[in-house]
Amino acid sequence: MSTKxxxxxxxxxxxxxxxxxxxxxxxxxxxxxxxxxxxxxxxxFERIEDESAAVRFIIGRFGSGKSFFLNLCEMIAxxxxxxxxxxxxxxxxxxxxxxxxxxxxxxxxxxNMSIRSKxxxxxxxxxxxxxxxxxxxxxxxxxxxxxxxxxxxxNKLSSLQEYVSGYDFATVLGKYYEGYQNxxxxxxxxxxxxxxxxYELKTEAREALGVRSIIQxxxxxxxxxxxxxxxxxxxxxxxxxxxxEMGVFSDRLxxxxxxxxxYEMILRILNDCLQGDVKGLxxxxxxxxxxxxxxxxxxxxYEALATRLADNEFAKDGLKDFSSxxxxxxxxxxxxxxxLLMNIRNVFAGGDPGKYLVPDEALEVFxxxxxxxxxxxxxxxxxxxxxxxxxxxAVLEQNPEADWRSLLNGTRIENEDPSxxxSxxxSxxxxxxxxxx
Numbered sequence: 001m002s003t004k005x006x007x008x009x010x011x012x013x014x015x016x017x018x019x020x021x022x023x024x025x026x027x028x029x030x031x032x033x034x035x036x037x038x039x040x041x042x043x044x045f046e047r048i049e050d051e052s053a054a055v056r057f058i059i060g061r062f063g064s065g066k067s068f069f070l071n072l073c074e075m076i077a078x079x080x081x082x083x084x085x086x087x088x089x090x091x092x093x094x095x096x097x098x099x100x101x102x103x104x105x106x107x108x109x110x111x112n113m114s115i116r117s118k119x120x121x122x123x124x125x126x127x128x129x130x131x132x133x134x135x136x137x138x139x140x141x142x143x144x145x146x147x148x149x150x151x152x153x154x155n156k157l158s159s160l161q162e163y164v165s166g167y168d169f170a171t172v173l174g175k176y177y178e179g180y181q182n183x184x185x186x187x188x189x190x191x192x193x194x195x196x197x198x199y200e201l202k203t204e205a206r207e208a209l210g211v212r213s214i215i216q217x218x219x220x221x222x223x224x225x226x227x228x229x230x231x232x233x234x235x236x237x238x239x240x241x242x243x244x245e246m247g248v249f250s251d252r253l254x255x256x257x258x259x260x261x262x263y264e265m266i267l268r269i270l271n272d273c274l275q276g277d278v279k280g281l282x283x284x285x286x287x288x289x290x291x292x293x294x295x296x297x298x299x300x301x302y303e304a305l306a307t308r309l310a311d312n313e314f315a316k317d318g319l320k321d322f323s324s325x326x327x328x329x330x331x332x333x334x335x336x337x338x339x340l341l342m343n344i345r346n347v348f349a350g351g352d353p354g355k356y357l358v359p360d361e362a363l364e365v366f367x368x369x370x371x372x373x374x375x376x377x378x379x380x381x382x383x384x385x386x387x388x389x390x391x392x393x394a395v396l397e398q399n400p401e402a403d404w405r406s407l408l409n410g411t412r413i414e415n416e417d418p419s420x421x422x423s424x425x426x427s428x429x430x431x432x433x434x435x436x437x
Contacts, residue, residue: 005029005351006355009228013347016246017315018390020383022067024120027075031341032131034069037329041073042324044282048238053278055270057309058286062330065382066286069329070242073284077240078116082282083231085109085224086242087337091252093219095243095265101196102217106224109241110196125192132177146181153177160229164222168211169195170231175209221269228281238280246287250298263302270325284397290402292326332382338363340382341389348393357396366392369408 009026016023017030044054060066074084086109087093093105112121135156139149157170172191179187190208197215199205205214215223228239253259266285272278292299292309299305312321332340341363349355370385396402 003351005347007350009094010347014390014394017386018394020387022071023403024071024348027068028070029347031072032340032343034065034072035331036070036320037327038076038328038383041284042076045077046063046239047083048082048280048282049080051232051238051279052276053273053280054189054282055273055325056282056284057292057326058329059289059292059326060282062288062383064329065332066288067244067330070284070286074240074242075112075119078114078119079182081116081235081237082240083236083238084114084124084240084242085227086101086112086114086244087244089243089248090245091248094249094253094262095260096216096258098260100200100217102220106197106215106220108166109224110186110227115236116322121341122391124195125188126174127231127236128192128195128235129180132173136177136180140302149181150174156233157230159233160226163226163229165213165215166226168213169226171211172209195227221265225281226278227280230279238282240282240284242284242286244286246285247291250287250291250294259297260302263305266299267302267308269302270305274308274325309359334367337367337382337385340386341366344386344389345393348390348397357393358404362408365405365408 005026009029013023013026013029020224028155041056047054058066058069061139061146070086072356074086077084080131087105089095089105092101094101095105096102110124113123113127115123115127118126132153134198135152139152144152152176154170157173159165160166160169160425169379172194176188176191179185187208193199193215194205194209194211197220199208199214199269200213202212205211224241231239249259249262253262269283273281273283290298295301299309309324309326311326312324314321342360343357345358346353348357366389367385370388392404392407395407398406
């Protein structure tokens with residue numbers, strides 16, 4: 001029995017799929033396949049909840065469903081009371097930099113912080129205020145006053161002193177409580193700005209909050225561990241860091257030193273998480289095949305990472321091993337694609353089977369049409385087929401007199417998948433850019 005789909009969810013899903021991007025809401029209406037991969041990530045979340053750590057690399061072709069899978073994992077993690085921070089890697093948002101790019105990445109992660117009640121980001125102020133409000137209420141219930149609350153906040157945060165800048169972190173939260181107590185939006189905003197890593201000058205932070213340090217490029221991983229500890233203190237089960245578009249490192253960073261510095265940071269994170277040196281923190285890195293496999297520009301070029309992330313030689317001929325940090329998203333089966341088209345048709349109808357625009361036969365014909373038009377790409381990158389199907393239904397919805405058979409026969413679906421080998425161009429080798437005879 002179909003469930004009625006809200007107009008807001010319907011619009012968001014169809015607009016996103018038509019543009020080739022992942023909808024932020026309503027994923028449950030279109031999710032198919034990936035059962036084993038999802039279960040592997042759920043086991044990772046359980047480790048994070050048990051005060052351990054986890055790291056995963058989601059690898060697949062352009063359009064293979066990496067971002068969709070990442071969004072689905074975030075939804076599951078939020079339901080399990082994990083705090084999510086997410087950002088896309090760009091040339092100006094990196095894990096390592098000396099020009100503010102790493103701090104930019106940290107700021108973006110903090111702005112996009114999400115919890116179950118705020119799934120679209122902006123959750124950091126809510127987490128801080130809820131925690132402080134709870135301490136204020138409990139302390140005053142026991143007969144305490146404002147100074148007692150401030151002392152209790154300091155006592156609660158004493159466990160963070162072992163982390164980098166833990167003392168300044170506690171000072172900033174104390175200032176937030178001062179702003180909370182005095183109804184000073186300026187002081188509360190200054191505290192959130194510091195927590196988000198948005199101060200560029202130490203003098204500016206010292207004048208506003210009385211702290212001597214700010215979040216800098218070299219510190220972002222340390223601050224992620226500190227933020228993870230605070231999230232657990234605030235009643236959540238851990239922090240999950242999701243970084244998409246990791247292929248920027250292999251495809252768009254033309255200087256080998258910059259690439260290697262970022263790969264070295266990934267290696268540090270990987271080592272810490274695998275060796276048990278981190279508590280309540282998880283990472284999901286998502287990227288195209290070249291990010292992992294390219295012999296000169298990908299992580300395969302960094303020997304320490306290549307050995308740690310090598311495929312299990314026994315996992316072949318259909319056998320799987322999800323204990324490895326790497327999950328390669330395999331092609332969806334034809335049955336999964338058929339169910340996906342059924343789900344999209346149902347979304348178009350708002351969950352009402354009586355409003356389906358095409359019969360089941362049309363789904364089968366559409367799949368055959370895609371297979372003939374796209375060839376092998378049809379199975380490797382479902383994005384093109386999904387975009388085409390949404391466009392197909394949109395035309396039928398707006399032109400009721402159109403015949404779906406004629407419409408299919410007269411249309412060719414184009415492949416938009418850029419080659420994973422596009423970064424092979426010799427001009428990308430930074431080692432040769434300054435070579436002269």
